[in-house]
Amino acid sequence: MEIVYYGLAGCELTQYDGKDALLAPEGAEEAARQHRFLQMPDGRWYLFLTGAESEYIRSFPEGVSPVHLGEPGSDSGESAKAPVWIPVTAAALYLLGILTMFTKFLSGIPLLFLTAATGLSAFYCIRFPRSKGGKLLVGAGVTISIVMLVITIAVIAFCVSMWNQCMDECTQCQGMG
Amino acid sequence: MELRINTDHGVIAPYGMMILLSFLAGTGGLFLLNVRRGIRKLTALWVIPLSVALSLCGGMALTFLTSGGNMIGLSSLGGLCGMYAACGLTAWFSRQPGYGIVMTQNCTLMLPLMYSIGKVGCFLGGCCGGIPYSGAFRTVYTGAHANPVPSLPVQLIESAVFLLIFAAGVYGFFRRRVNTVPAVFLVSAAAKCLLDFLRASHQGQILSVPQILCIILIAVTRKRRGISFSQSAD
Numbered sequence: 001m002e003i004v005y006y007g008l009a010g011c012e013l014t015q016y017d018g019k020d021a022l023l024a025p026e027g028a029e030e031a032a033r034q035h036r037f038l039q040m041p042d043g044r045w046y047l048f049l050t051g052a053e054s055e056y057i058r059s060f061p062e063g064v065s066p067v068h069l070g071e072p073g074s075d076s077g078e079s080a081k082a083p084v085w086i087p088v089t090a091a092a093l094y095l096l097g098i099l100t101m102f103t104k105f106l107s108g109i110p111l112l113f114l115t116a117a118t119g120l121s122a123f124y125c126i127r128f129p130r131s132k133g134g135k136l137l138v139g140a141g142v143t144i145s146i147v148m149l150v151i152t153i154a155v156i157a158f159c160v161s162m163w164n165q166c167m168d169e170c171t172q173c174q175g176m177g
Numbered sequence: 178m179e180l181r182i183n184t185d186h187g188v189i190a191p192y193g194m195m196i197l198l199s200f201l202a203g204t205g206g207l208f209l210l211n212v213r214r215g216i217r218k219l220t221a222l223w224v225i226p227l228s229v230a231l232s233l234c235g236g237m238a239l240t241f242l243t244s245g246g247n248m249i250g251l252s253s254l255g256g257l258c259g260m261y262a263a264c265g266l267t268a269w270f271s272r273q274p275g276y277g278i279v280m281t282q283n284c285t286l287m288l289p290l291m292y293s294i295g296k297v298g299c300f301l302g303g304c305c306g307g308i309p310y311s312g313a314f315r316t317v318y319t320g321a322h323a324n325p326v327p328s329l330p331v332q333l334i335e336s337a338v339f340l341l342i343f344a345a346g347v348y349g350f351f352r353r354r355v356n357t358v359p360a361v362f363l364v365s366a367a368a369k370c371l372l373d374f375l376r377a378s379h380q381g382q383i384l385s386v387p388q389i390l391c392i393i394l395i396a397v398t399r400k401r402r403g404i405s406f407s408q409s410a411d
Contacts, residue, residue, distance in 0.1 A: 017278075019275075021275075036217075036273060039214040039279075040279075041282065041353065041354075041357060041358065043353040045215065046275065049274065111233060111237070112234070114230060115230040118226050118227055119266065121223075122267060125223060126223055126267065127270055129217075129219055160189070
């Protein structure tokens with residue numbers, strides 16, 4: 001049975017690892033990539049169908065071909081309103097994680113806060129990719145990471161230079177290090 | 178030939194630098210593989226910080242648990258669980274069928290490289306050392322983690338073995354050998370289990386905790402081969 005998936009013609013209904021999937025036509029790698037097909041270890045591109053998609057296709061009798069799934073040019077992705085509480089909570093957890101780094105109480109706590117914040121941020125940005133809050137969160141995260149990396153490198157370079165200076169000036173330290 | 182390693186490292190800890198390098202190489206490779214195989218870039222990007230965070234959490238949690246709450250360190254098996262958890266969570270967030278399988282497979286391919294780089298850090302830092310040994314390349318540690326007894330540089334052996342496993346896995350994967358990923362997982366678990374016998378920490382034990390965990394992983398993987406790792410078009 002031939003399936004036309006959001007304008008991509010020549011797809012074939014098949015099974016992969018026991019799940020219903022569409023097999024992209026040969027030579028359509030770029031188009032398949034844009035339509036959320038995934039490349040499996042055998043090198044071919046498969047789209048794993050949702051339950052609803054699978055049911056819809058199987059509702060057509062054998063011999064009816066091609067079956068159209070989705071309108072060409074439209075987005076197969078979802079759009080939903082993004083809740084505000086998620087980025088706010090993530091920001092609060094990031095702040096808590098950074099603040100608790102300066103305390104020695106329960107040394108694993110900062111890591112837990114930062115991990116939870118990262119998890120929430122990932123959930124928000126992946127689940128609601130079109131939200132402005134998500135884009136801001138990604139932008140802020142990338143900026144903070146770059147700034148922290150630059151600061152880390154600068155601090156290390158400064159410490160190395162101070163250490164070398166100390167070793168040069170300290171006559172009693174000859175032979176150490 | 179004797180290797181003498183001074184574990185007084187000054188301001189830059191070689192162990193920390195190698196762990197950082199292993200994360201950079203591993204998550205970078207994971208990102209590239211994910212995007213190449215059709216994972217959305219935004220999803221593939223978020224796997225990076227999540228896998229670092231969960232790896233650290235998993236690594237520390239496992240050492241905390243296995244030491245009976247006496248110490249916190251970085252366990253490679255805990256880190257492995259963290260990496261897989263990150264892939265699974267990100268796939269769940271995306272709600273895209275198939276993402277979990279693809280990201281887990283890519284993670285399996287990159288883990289041997291991360292372990293290999295991390296083991297170089299262990300060698301330079303003086304931890305996870307080998308059994309007493311007086312042959313070629315025997316290693317003597319001085320400084321903060323001094324050990325005057327020459328030992329086998331098992332960390333370098335592990336690093337070389339896992340680098341080979343990584344190279345073989347990448348080769349098999351790009352040659353489209355369908356069973357590459359489960360083979361990499363099983364061979365890695367078996368190698369870790371066997372090389373553990375050469376560690377100083379294994380002395381006096383029949384089977385160590387990492388070995389028991391590896392055996393469990395091998396058993397579970399072989400049982401689940403038909404569900405998760407074994408890839409075949411029906």
